[in-house]
Amino acid sequence: MNTLAFALRAGKEGENSPALSQLKSMISAERRPYPYIIAVDFDGTLCENHWPEIGRPNRPLLEAVKLLRRLGALLVLWSCREGDDLQDAVDWCAQQGLSFDAVNENCACVIDYFDWNTRKIHADEYWDDRAVAVCFDLKEEL
Numbered sequence: 001m002n003t004l005a006f007a008l009r010a011g012k013e014g015e016n017s018p019a020l021s022q023l024k025s026m027i028s029a030e031r032r033p034y035p036y037i038i039a040v041d042f043d044g045t046l047c048e049n050h051w052p053e054i055g056r057p058n059r060p061l062l063e064a065v066k067l068l069r070r071l072g073a074l075l076v077l078w079s080c081r082e083g084d085d086l087q088d089a090v091d092w093c094a095q096q097g098l099s100f101d102a103v104n105e106n107c108a109c110v111i112d113y114f115d116w117n118t119r120k121i122h123a124d125e126y127w128d129d130r131a132v133a134v135c136f137d138l139k140e141e142l
Contacts, residue, residue, distance in 0.1 A: 003027060003038070003073075003125060007064035027073050034109040037101075037123040039078035040065060042089045044129035046098075052085055054092050061127075062096050074101040074109070078121055078128070 003026050009019035027036035040046060046062060048055025069075055077100045081089050090103060101107045102121075110122045 003036075003068065004061075004064060004127060007067050008060055011060065011063045011067060023068070024071055027068065027071055029072060034074075034107075034113050036068075036073045037076060037107055037110070037125075038065070038068060038073050039076040039121050039123035039126045041126075041128035041130075042077060042079040042081060042093075045127055046093065046096075049129070051081075054088065057096060062098060066098055069098075074107050076100060076105075076107060076121055076123060077103045078123075078126065079104060 003023060006019045006023040006026065010017040010023055013019060029035050043049040043051045043055070045058065046065070047057050065075060075098075077090065077093065079086060079089055082104075086104065090100070093100070104121070106117055106122055111117045114122075
C-alpha cells in the first residue's frame, strides 16, 4: 500500500487505526535528509476537473492530504494552472483548510539539500489523476 491508501484508510478508521501508525512510519524523517514530500495535482485530483472553473471537492483526498500534513509531510501544489487561475486554486485550497509548502516549485529544503533548484518538482510521491506507475524492471508487477 502507498501513503494515499493508508491515509484514506486511517481517515475512515480514526485515531486508533493501525493504518495511522503505519503511515507515520512511512513518512518518518528519521532516515531522510529532509521531510517526506508529496506533490499533489489540482484539477481532477483535489477537485473534479472542470478547468478553468473549479470542480467539486474530492473530500476523501483532501482529508488524506491534511492528515499527511499534520503528520509532518511537506506538500507541493503541482498544477498546470498559472496566473489568476493558479491563485484561484490556492485560494480554494485555503478555503478547504489546505495549505502548501510550495506551489509549482520545489520546497526550500530540497533546494538547500541539492544546493540548486531544478525545473522538475522533487517529491517522494506525485498524486495526479493522469499518473501512470512506471517500473524500472519490466518484469516487475505493479
